[in-house]
Amino acid sequence: MTRVMTFLTRRRGGKGWHWTDIVTWVWLIGGLVIMFGPAVWLVGSSFKTPAGLAEFPPTILPYATEEVTVEGYDEPLPLFEVTLEDGSTAILAEARRIGLVAQMIDPNDPGEPVPVNINDRSPVRELSFEIDNYTEPFVHFDFLQYLYNSVFVTVMATIITLVVNSMAAFALSKYKFTGRNLVMFLILATLMVPLSVILVPLYSVVSALGLFNSLWGVILPTVATPTGVFLLRQYMLTIPDELIDAARMDKASEWQIYWRIILPLTAPALAVLAIFSVVWRWNDFLWPLIVLSRKELYTLQVGLNVYAGELNVQWHFILAMTVVTMIPVVLVFVFLQRFITTGIAGAGLK
Amino acid sequence: MSAISDIGDKTGAALAASVKWAAGIIDPPLRWLQKKAGFNGMAAFFLAPNMLIFGIFILVPMVINFAYSMTGGGALFLPDRVFVGGDQYGRLLTCSDYSRPITCTEDQFWIAVRNTAIFVVVQVGLMIVLALTTALVLNKSLRARSFWRAVFFFPVLLSPVVVGLIWRWILQRQGLLNYILFQFGIEPTVWLTDRFWAFVAAVGVSIWAHMGFYALILLAGLQAIPKDLYEAAEMDGTRPARVFWRITLPLLGPNLLVVLVLALIRAVQIFDEVFVLTGGGPGTSTLFITQYIYEIGFASVLRNPGLAAAASILMGAVLVVLTLIQLGVGRRKDPKEAAK
Known part of the structure; x- marks a missing residue:
């Protein structure tokens, strides 16, 4: 495409503009405004006083x-x-x-x-930056608790996801046993059934286990992700079996093989899964909304939605807390973008 | 700064050491287990934690969902519920005039189905065109391509609550959009309390939030097209439009199909960002199936878990068909794509 373009523009003499170049730049600049604009507007607004928010015409900076x-x-x-x-x-x-x-x-x-x-x-x-928008919800409302709950859920769910998914992927990629195909089929079958389809029975199972109104009730149903098992299994299949055979000759136990050989070699895939797991669990909304009915257990997402739904919406606090909720994901994005784009382009993760 | 990273390094090292220690300490009992069970027996050990969680929280709910859909009453646990056979399905599917949801026994369900159907067609159609254009633009020789890619991709990672709130703030009466339109002499509208505009907003906001994901997949597909095809076209002096229709589009076909089915699967389940944006309103104008299931199963005063289960099974059936198509398409192209 590029060469075709250079070729065509050259024929038009020197640095002539083809209509596709104009479309490209209109698209890029328009994209910049539409995709980034709302977030910039949010951050700018979050530092305004209630009076500043009500101002017309509005300004981007506070x-x-x-x-x-x-x-x-x-x-x-x-x-x-x-x-x-x-x-x-x-x-x-x-x-x-x-x-x-x-x-x-x-x-x-x-x-x-x-x-x-x-x-x-x-x-x-x-x-003038109204910092109170940020400090007040933490000091006088329950947002510090919500933040803690969100961090707890995200960290715990990610650790458990990595451990149990990598163990299962190891078994499914490096062992031959009867029923392996059945297990693969079951996992494959559940790819078709998202959480939103099993809400009612999952709620009853979680309640029967006494996990209703518990952060573990939010964490456990999400950790056995079929996607994670698949991603890691695909990666482990590329590790040569000779490594394992050699380790067995040296009297390594199966656990040591998993722990000392397979896991380190799977690090890139584990990193991708970890990043996605953090983003998924941090952003989860529907399931926490159902399982958590006590205020002190809300995650940031649920708490934010509840506050924004109140009759007397205090936008200056809501906007500031929306920025706080956005920060971890933006950090992940800025520093780990490379992993995310390879994860999506390579394995269709989301 | 170096002090902070020093602390980070130290905690990291301490953490790694304790994890190593824990892994070492469970090795002897596992060796004993391995002696009893053999090499392949250990496969069961490695599978057990995942299968246990998977079984309890995914497999069992999947199976008992059918049982729930055939029971009535408000009781939560299955043994306390009354068997009603296919009554819940009957209730969901009975209408005296199928073109008018208002004549159905469960009119809310039919409104949700109709809304979802319109949403799926409009949102997926528009989004694929926009994602394809974005991918084509990003595939050109651009300076700072990774920056531009990031611009379009960035909203994908935002949580639905954040997305919903950002746009509620922009679309409110004294919001940014009304101000911009006011500059062009257009009267302000309260977007989210108007039935038509609220639906348009739901479609637009969900496209804003997800388009970058599909653009990224399509961009990967474009970059996989062999360059020599374009060089050959260049030698023949083929026009760009012809290059697009004869080379780019046919070779991108499998990717486009994967993207189409993925987008369909997600559009059918649309819930969170619209729920935060409009709450399903005004009235029922942005009520979609997942929200219907949530309302009837959990939020409404007239909770009916059986009805919610039946509705979710009907939605699940649609998703299964779509996923089978996706797996069929994905398998033919590249086994890795089938991983989700």
Whole structure:
């Protein structure tokens, strides 16, 4: 394609633009705005005060009106740039406002207030990050607990997933035993049945085991992923059996073979599965929503949804907590993108 | 900074040491087990944990789902439930006029089915066209291609709750979209409380969130097409449009089919981001099947687990058919693709 393009553009003489180049750049710039824009808008908004959020027209970055403490007034007063009657401009603080007329005073020389029409002034604004949006939900609401629950679920589920899936994959790739095909078939069959199809019976099984309203009830149903077993098995099949035979001659136990030979050699596939498992478990929503009904057990996703569903949505807190919920996934994305793209392009993981 | 990484290294080393120690300490009992069971007997040991969890939390629920779908009442555990045979299916499938959901016994189910059907067709159709265009654009010789790939892929990893909330914030009355439209002199609309626009938003937001995933698979497919075909076309002076229809599209065919079926499977189960975005509303305009199952099985006051199980089996049947097609297509192309 590239060569065809160079060839075609060359024929048009020098660096002429073909219509596909224009489409390409329109698509890329449009994509940048549409795909990245909403996230940038979210992060910018999350640092605004409730007043800043209600502002129209909105700004991307969080601005707030500058304030100043003036002698004789208890509260800090907002600053405005005022066009005076003689045409000059001055920075004045607003003492009070009645209708269209504001009483303004000079903060450096607080004397008699000057009446100013509010159309003749504009607020002095500065960049200001409202950090309280982030600290308040942790201190005064339960978000610290939710964060802890999410981290616990993600870490535990990922560790168990790696251990049990790699053990099963080892058995299914390096041993010949009766029933191996049956096991493979069962795992293959469940690929067709996502969690959303077995919600009701799974709920009853989890309740019967006493795991309702328990973080383990969230973790355990997700760890025996058929996808993980498949991915690891495919990778282990490429490890030569001679290595295992040689280890057996040297009197290594089967456990040592798994632990000292197979696992280290499977590291790249384990890394891919670990990354995906972290993202999957961190993002899980429907199942935790069903299993967890007590507030102190909510994961970030469930807690965030509950808070956002309340009648009196406090957007400044919700937006900040949405950013917090996004952070681990963004970090994974920034640092481990290579693993993710190979995982998807190579094995169709999601 | 170096102090932090030092602490990281130390905890990492300590963690690795303790894991090594744990692995070493269970070796002697496992050696004894191996003596009793033999080499191949150890396969059972390695399979056991996964199969145990798999059996309890996937296989058993799959089987008893059928039993649930044939019982009635509000009791949770199967032994306490009343056998009703095919009544739940009958209730779901009875309509006096199948073109009008309102005449059905379970009108909510039919509304959800109709909504899901429209959603699947529109969302999958649009998304594949957009993903293919994106893949073609990214396949050109671009500077900083990995950056541009990241731009389109990035929303895929975001959680459905984050996606839903970002867009609720943008689509609200005083939101960004209304402001942008206002600049062009268009009257503000409350997007998510309008039946039509809420559905459009559900389709658009789910495309925004998932398109990059399919673009990535298609891009991998494009890069696998042998370069000499294009060189041959270049020698013959073939027009780009002809190159696309005669080389790119036919050779990308298997990938496109995999992507199509994957997208269909996921669109049928659409739930979380729409649930956060609209809650199924306004009214029932964005009510989809998974949400129907969730409502009737768990959230509604008139909980009916049997009905929810029956509905989920009907949805499962559709998914099984789609997956079989996908496995058939995937097997023919590349066994690795069949892994999900």
